[in-house]
Amino acid sequence: MTPDRSTAPTHPLETTVEGRLFTPASSVLELRAVSCAYEPGRPAVQGISFSAREGEILCLLGPSGCGKTTILRAIAGFEPVRSGQLFLSGQLMSSPDVTVPTENRRVGMVFQEYALFPHLRVQDNIAFGLRHLARSERAVRVQEMLRLTGLEGYERRYPHELSGGQQQRVALARALVQNPVVLLLDEPFSNLDPDMAGRMRQELHDLLRRTKTTTVLVTHDHDEAFAMADRIAVLNQGRLEQFDTPEMTYHMPATPFVADFVGQADFIPGTVSQGMVHTELGEFPDTIECKDGTAVVVMIRPDDIHLVPTKGAQARVLSRQFHGSENLYTVSLPSGQIVHSSQGSTSIYQAGTTVEIRVLATHTVLFRREDSTG
Amino acid sequence: MATIRQQLASPLQLLALASAGIILLPLGYVTAQALSADPVVWRRLWATRIPELLFNTVSLAASVAVITLILGVSTAWLITRVEIPGRRLWEGALVLPLAMPTYVLAYVYSYLLGFGGPAEHLWQLAAGPQARIFSPHSFWGATLVMALDTFPFVYLLSRSALLSMNVSFEEVARASGVSRLATLWRVTLPLMRPSIAAGIALVVLYVVSDFGAVSLLRYQTLTYAVFQQMTGRSDNTAASILSLLLVVIALIFLITERWFRQRSRFYQTTGRYRAPERHRYGRLGTLTVISYLGLIVGAAFALPASLLIQWSLSPEAQATIDNRFFGFVWNSAILAASASTGGVLIGLPLAYLACRRPTLLNLSCLQAAYAGYVLPGPVAALAVLILFTTVAPVFYGSVLILIVAYVIHFLPAGLQSLEPALQHMSPNLEEVSRTLGLGMRDTWRRVTLPLVRNGFIVAWVLMFLQTMKELPATLLLRPVGFDTLAIRVWMEASEEYYQLAAPSALLIVLLSLPALALLVSKDWRAA
Numbered sequence: 001m002t003p004d005r006s007t008a009p010t011h012p013l014e015t016t017v018e019g020r021l022f023t024p025a026s027s028v029l030e031l032r033a034v035s036c037a038y039e040p041g042r043p044a045v046q047g048i049s050f051s052a053r054e055g056e057i058l059c060l061l062g063p064s065g066c067g068k069t070t071i072l073r074a075i076a077g078f079e080p081v082r083s084g085q086l087f088l089s090g091q092l093m094s095s096p097d098v099t100v101p102t103e104n105r106r107v108g109m110v111f112q113e114y115a116l117f118p119h120l121r122v123q124d125n126i127a128f129g130l131r132h133l134a135r136s137e138r139a140v141r142v143q144e145m146l147r148l149t150g151l152e153g154y155e156r157r158y159p160h161e162l163s164g165g166q167q168q169r170v171a172l173a174r175a176l177v178q179n180p181v182v183l184l185l186d187e188p189f190s191n192l193d194p195d196m197a198g199r200m201r202q203e204l205h206d207l208l209r210r211t212k213t214t215t216v217l218v219t220h221d222h223d224e225a226f227a228m229a230d231r232i233a234v235l236n237q238g239r240l241e242q243f244d245t246p247e248m249t250y251h252m253p254a255t256p257f258v259a260d261f262v263g264q265a266d267f268i269p270g271t272v273s274q275g276m277v278h279t280e281l282g283e284f285p286d287t288i289e290c291k292d293g294t295a296v297v298v299m300i301r302p303d304d305i306h307l308v309p310t311k312g313a314q315a316r317v318l319s320r321q322f323h324g325s326e327n328l329y330t331v332s333l334p335s336g337q338i339v340h341s342s343q344g345s346t347s348i349y350q351a352g353t354t355v356e357i358r359v360l361a362t363h364t365v366l367f368r369r370e371d372s373t374g
Numbered sequence: 375m376a377t378i379r380q381q382l383a384s385p386l387q388l389l390a391l392a393s394a395g396i397i398l399l400p401l402g403y404v405t406a407q408a409l410s411a412d413p414v415v416w417r418r419l420w421a422t423r424i425p426e427l428l429f430n431t432v433s434l435a436a437s438v439a440v441i442t443l444i445l446g447v448s449t450a451w452l453i454t455r456v457e458i459p460g461r462r463l464w465e466g467a468l469v470l471p472l473a474m475p476t477y478v479l480a481y482v483y484s485y486l487l488g489f490g491g492p493a494e495h496l497w498q499l500a501a502g503p504q505a506r507i508f509s510p511h512s513f514w515g516a517t518l519v520m521a522l523d524t525f526p527f528v529y530l531l532s533r534s535a536l537l538s539m540n541v542s543f544e545e546v547a548r549a550s551g552v553s554r555l556a557t558l559w560r561v562t563l564p565l566m567r568p569s570i571a572a573g574i575a576l577v578v579l580y581v582v583s584d585f586g587a588v589s590l591l592r593y594q595t596l597t598y599a600v601f602q603q604m605t606g607r608s609d610n611t612a613a614s615i616l617s618l619l620l621v622v623i624a625l626i627f628l629i630t631e632r633w634f635r636q637r638s639r640f641y642q643t644t645g646r647y648r649a650p651e652r653h654r655y656g657r658l659g660t661l662t663v664i665s666y667l668g669l670i671v672g673a674a675f676a677l678p679a680s681l682l683i684q685w686s687l688s689p690e691a692q693a694t695i696d697n698r699f700f701g702f703v704w705n706s707a708i709l710a711a712s713a714s715t716g717g718v719l720i721g722l723p724l725a726y727l728a729c730r731r732p733t734l735l736n737l738s739c740l741q742a743a744y745a746g747y748v749l750p751g752p753v754a755a756l757a758v759l760i761l762f763t764t765v766a767p768v769f770y771g772s773v774l775i776l777i778v779a780y781v782i783h784f785l786p787a788g789l790q791s792l793e794p795a796l797q798h799m800s801p802n803l804e805e806v807s808r809t810l811g812l813g814m815r816d817t818w819r820r821v822t823l824p825l826v827r828n829g830f831i832v833a834w835v836l837m838f839l840q841t842m843k844e845l846p847a848t849l850l851l852r853p854v855g856f857d858t859l860a861i862r863v864w865m866e867a868s869e870e871y872y873q874l875a876a877p878s879a880l881l882i883v884l885l886s887l888p889a890l891a892l893l894v895s896k897d898w899r900a901a
Contacts, residue, residue, distance in 0.1 A: 076805070076808075076809060077808075078805055078808075101808070102805070102808035102809055103808050103809075103810075103811045103812055104811075105809075106811070107809050109805070109806060109809040111800075111802040111805075113800065113802065115800055115802035115803050115805070115806045117803060117821060117825075118825070119824050119825060128810050128812075128820075129807075129809075129810025129811045129812065131812075174806075174810070175809070175810075178811065180809075
């Protein structure tokens with residue numbers, strides 16, 4: 001993971017989401033308040049704004065049906081834009097009045113199931129969009145891509161003679177050989193088995209860095225987004241919830257939805273008085289400056305909760321899930337509130353063990369109670 | 375996911391609308407003619423012909439349905455669940471009767487069962503010189519011929535139901551202590567029910583719209599009556615009324631078939647496929663099974679085919695194979711080639727739009743194209759005839775009118791292979807071509823067409839071969855003196871010149887075999 005340090009804000013809460021939306025013209029891809037709808041009156045995505053700089057890898061992250069694929073297809077020019085504008089390299093591509101045809105946008109796309117032309121060999125698939133070049137030039141470019149993607153020796157095969165990972169590399173080569181302005185990847189790892197997906201993730205990341213390709217990647221898997229992205233756009237029900245670095249998205253989620261979606265989170269109810277939040281797990285600083293008596297929830301991740309087995313303590317272990325590198329405990333507080341705690345692989349406590357709970361948060365995230373979906 | 379292809383929409387859309395219009399217009403004219411007919415004509419028909427015709431049609435359909443049910447299900451079960459020598463061979467042989475047009479089988483059986491024919495001779499040897507068997511020109515004759523010709527529909531659908539059925543259902547029943555026979559009755563057959571019903575509906579649709587067999591066996595059904603009204607009395611109004619009735623009946627069974635076929639998908643729960651265990655019978659059991667299958671295949675295909683070969687080799691038949699004969703072949707080929715080319719050209723935009731832009735309009739256009747299914751040959755001919763005499767009488771008696779009737783009649787057969795070919799092609803393939811800088815037209819040329827080419831060819835071949843053996847529309851619409859192979863078979867057979875009809879009939883059967891292979895191989899999986 002190589003996050004773009006220059007974009008990481010010094011203090012998370014000083015930089016609002018909007019603050020970075022309308023970046024200067026240097027951005028390769030820019031969406032301004034884009035909405036799309038399959039049926040009028042029922043927008044699939046609404047008011048989406050973000051931008052990508054040269055060579056940046058963006059992830060669109062969200063549950064299925066959140067509209068992330070719609071955004072990808074709008075960038076490619078497959079879906080018209082109902083309102084807002086979409087720019088590629090500073091040029092207007094989509095608006096309610098204008099839709100530049102896909103073939104004139106110079107976008108590269110890798111579909112979920114790769115969409116390799118079954119009637120063409122690997123080399124002809126890769127050379128498909130190079131008709132305007134001379135034959136010799138074409139061969140050189142294809143060879144170069146074959147080498148880059150490690151497909152040498154497979155150029156005369158047909159797609160059905162390749163493994164899933166090889167098919168994906170062909171699809172990638174076919175898109176990259178065009179030198180696209182932006183590369184679009186739709187759930188690229190969902191058709192691979194987990195082992196292969198992990199390896200391809202690393203390979204793809206290296207390749208994109210080496211070719212300095214600006215990339216938009218759609219996924220519903222937060223681990224994949226964390227591993228690949230410079231910045232992540234979290235979407236929910238057609239709206240952008242947060243646009244930030246992976247670290248910020250995880251540690252400083254902007255909404256309870258984001259907090260919950262990018263990893264396990266517990267929401268502990270509390271009340272503000274005199275600048276502190278009072279909860280069952282102790283007191284936390286009030287970072288959102290509420291009036292006294294405001295009902296809030298504190299988001300805590302399992303890795304910030306530590307358990308110490310203590311006779312006579314009030315919290316009790318309900319169950320343990322072994323994950324290999326860690327144990328995930330479900331713990332019941334005296335009030336009945338459930339919290340989760342991640343402990344080392346070798347810390348094994350039986351169900352029913354009474355435990356003391358220590359919160360080791362260096363930072364806490366607060367939400368007003370009515371926002372909470374927790 | 376709705377994909378926007380505005381540029382593509384307009385010209386193709388117009389084309390599709392026009393095609394749907396051409397197909398629906400004749401049907402509309404027939405309906406209009408029937409509904410606007412003088413009530414006196416309706417009353418006369420209701421009082422005289424319709425009750426008898428309806429009774430004949432329905433009783434023939436019912437008796438054929440019962441016999442095909444027994445033949446089809448039993449053969450399917452034997453093939454999939456019993457180990458017999460030469461199983462693969464039997465499996466394919468049971469489909470062969472579909473290659474026999476009904477008029478060919480009818481003509482062979484009117485010889486076999488006819489007065490002084492071989493069957494009567496055999497019977498008289500056993501039962502005395504005065505004994506008679508039932509005449510082929512009767513209800514039973516028509517039932518026998520139609521059942522032998524159509525039972526493979528039930529066989530095919532039952533067979534694939536048995537093959538795709540999750541064997542675990544049967545194993546669970548056996549594990550619960552249910553006997554083998556009771557398992558068949560309580561588990562296997564109920565699970566096959568939708569497939570069997572779809573097969574029976576197909577059989578009924580076929581029987582109701584058949585012209586060839588009933589006309590040669592002189593058995594009065596609605597379809598035959600439409601033909602007679604048009605030729606004998608030149609009464610197109612009465613023919614329209616009977617046609618309307620026929621279309622309604624056919625529509626009912628078409629919808630029934632679709633409905634059951636859809637349900638059968640739910641019944642055939644997918645699971646990991648495992649070959650069912652096949653029973654092994656003793657020597658006597660195996661012999662019984664083989665004689666049963668042999669009897670069916672023999673009666674429905676082997677015996678008629680060998681008779682045709684024998685007749686074709688006779689000197690009388692050899693004498694007819696001259697330039698005139700090749701003229702008929704040529705006529706048939708030219709007609710079939712133009713009809714199938716026209717059908718593919720009309721079918722492709724319809725199928726493409728319905729597949730890629732499934733709006734209500736486009737789906738209706740496609741459904742309109744399937745209207746040919748409910749138009750028995752004489753009705754299609756009548757419809758086109760009425761349309762042309764009203765709109766463009768110039769073409770009356772020309773080949774064009776015949777080709778239009780063929781296209782309307784056989785377009786559904788073509789669409790059935792065009793549609794899946796397009797559906798199997800992911801729209802992503804076209805989209806990815808656009809991201810690689812190709813425009814709409816280049817994408818069609820370099821991606822869509824190469825990928826649907828096979829479906830395209832299959833559709834063409836199927837329509838070609840179906841048109842080749844079409845009988846009633848050709849009889850009614852052909853230009854004077856323009857005979858085809860099918861016409862020759864029917865004419866010679868009507869006059870009981872069995873030998874003279876044989877070469878044309880044999881050629882038709884041989885040409886039908888590749889069409890059958892194409893049709894069946896689409897979702898064939900050997901048992």
